[in-house]
Amino acid sequence: MTGLEDDLAAAVEAPGTPDGAAGVRRARAWLTRAAEPGSVALWRYVEDVGPAAAVRALRDGTAPAALRALVGARAEQDASLADLRRAERCGARLVVPEDEEWPAFALHPLTVAAHAGGGDGGDDGGGDLDRTKALVPPMALWVRGEAPLDAAVDRSVAVVGSRASTSYGEHVAAEFGAQLGERGWTVVSGGAYGIDVAAHRGALAAGAPTVAVLACGVDRAYPAAHSAVFARIVDGGGLLVSEWPPGAAPHRHRFLVRNRLIAGLTRGTVVVEAAARSGAQATARRAQALGKRVLVVPGPVTSALSVGCHELLRDAESGARLVSSAAQVIEEVGDLGSDLAAPPGRPASPRDGLSDLARRVLDACPVRAGVSAERLAAVAGCGPLEAMRVLPGLEISGLVEWTGTGWRLAPPPERARRR
């Protein structure tokens, strides 16, 4: 790796080569620093033209004006190589959608939502969208820790709640964290004070891996008091994950953007303690919008920190279900076939008539880089022969395509027409 322009050229001109892959990674590294995550328009543009061409266009001024406005003066800067090296020094890496370990299965509802949301995509800008509410996959993820990202979040549950928790809430979060960990489930949380860290600690106490999704660089400990916990997470086979590059500061609005990822990476979100109008409630509503399970632990009605939980449970539209034990959580998220229900309001599609097996294999298909049937089978939880049996049917239905080297999702009809 040397000059950014050379690497971008390699990505555009020699895709599929090691140099091309390195260029794609560098382009996505550049994007994570150049633009705040959460823009559906930018994500669609990168999907349409590819990351390297997108970076080129943003830098030379040929990208749509609304997208250039998102990047602003950062278009002229380039810290991508420094960021990748800085990550390497702290045991981190950049995981991109083109990687095998990209959690395409978990992020599928976010991908669907980003395709479905807004107008015709691409040219409609998006600078005026509320990024804190946008349902859009990350451009890439900075990941610190040994475990492959997709394996870590495959059977995962978010446990979230108030920072100003009570000893009751911390006890419950730690207990849920430990019991989920003991039963082979990864606890995902935000690494914050209160419920978050209690859940992480519970998983660590059970010797189970846990994932902290941060709103700052994975080389930073925020809050500083949790630096030892973060180190134990990495040492214990868990991961620190962030959409922001190394060194990025934990700005307030980043927590809101980050919350969608906690909901998006997991099969369900458990809210342990939440005050009225809290971030945990927002995460729960995000989970529901993605068709993921929303599970809520009640508490004493005399506690202000139960108000948000009880509000969710009283609101029939939240889809929230009361849980009082980790076993009840697993009962809700354990059914692979039904926990990726289509987001509400999605029209009837060829998917609807699929067998459970075919749907699982389809959900396992990545958006961009094709992968082998063996890999699909591993993600879908079936044998390779079973996966190979349903793939031809999925291809005939126009749902998947063969890239020459692997299987991936076929683009939606409207995008295919535009190409």
Next chain:
Amino acid sequence: MTGLEDDLAAAVEAPGTPDGAAGVRRARAWLTRAAEPGSVALWRYVEDVGPAAAVRALRDGTAPAALRALVGARAEQDASLADLRRAERCGARLVVPEDEEWPAFALHPLTVAAHAGGGDGGDDGGGDLDRTKALVPPMALWVRGEAPLDAAVDRSVAVVGSRASTSYGEHVAAEFGAQLGERGWTVVSGGAYGIDVAAHRGALAAGAPTVAVLACGVDRAYPAAHSAVFARIVDGGGLLVSEWPPGAAPHRHRFLVRNRLIAGLTRGTVVVEAAARSGAQATARRAQALGKRVLVVPGPVTSALSVGCHELLRDAESGARLVSSAAQVIEEVGDLGSDLAAPPGRPASPRDGLSDLARRVLDACPVRAGVSAERLAAVAGCGPLEAMRVLPGLEISGLVEWTGTGWRLAPPPERARRR
């Protein structure tokens, strides 16, 4: 009042006279001692032939064998006059369905359920029915206290829960009792240890009337430790109510039969603390079967006394709604138009097309003795002119009838044919 046979004869031969009314009251007094409550077959028989004729037939052996089996050797005994006098001595009275103060409005769903349940009624016996689960109105109610029974339970809510409550549950029950009382709602409960008495005490502390529905005679204090509370209930404008005559002992099965009445007299049941498989859960399910609101207060998931509450909230079929304050309870039960929803599975009927006002007036109509339009209006919560405006339409639809002295519900079509 002298001999039972003379009084029964007066009831049969001179209905509408003071002697006839006294005979009816004595017949129902006899029935409360002769047969344990909860038999749909016996209730229907009394409805069909009238209370005095029913008592005669049970005593002279001409009643259906299955009904005679319910009464057994008690057919030959008669303590009705003694019971009425004993009641009088302790400031109690027998309230019968023929009385103005009979809570026909509140008990309407129990009446509907008793008409709907089982086969063709009357001759099918019923000795093998599970009386603890039967949804059937009481034959009569022994009532101790000054307030008219119907007025006392018109705007009432049951607050029930575990006897082995925690201080959390007692605090919540007392707080709900006080706040409901302050806002003009009567708290109905069972007078037992724990949640029951905490709810009664909360209402008393707010200077509000409260009603204890007992599983023993209203002249007995059970538990004995609550004799002072029961005295304060009576002195504070509240009531002690029982289906059993004075002196009756609090046998275990009577509590289960009694629980349907707590659900049946009120607009909704609030469960505060309940262990798994508890009586409070049973009361809640009874309330739901009657189309009344089921409201559940959650608690810490670490408490065994929250298990029953959380089970109700997790069971979608229970119809239970989470409440965390008395205000939320009132929100649920305060809507007069919708809180008497038809029991599930009831077929479409002329009722369905009625206006809200017409339905309220209909629900206010008693089953037996006709009452004035003014009285209907008072129960239905509308003006007398409004009531008079909808009554002709209800009569044309065959839903109400004019007895010559007042309005009452018309008998259901199948019973009308049989007559």
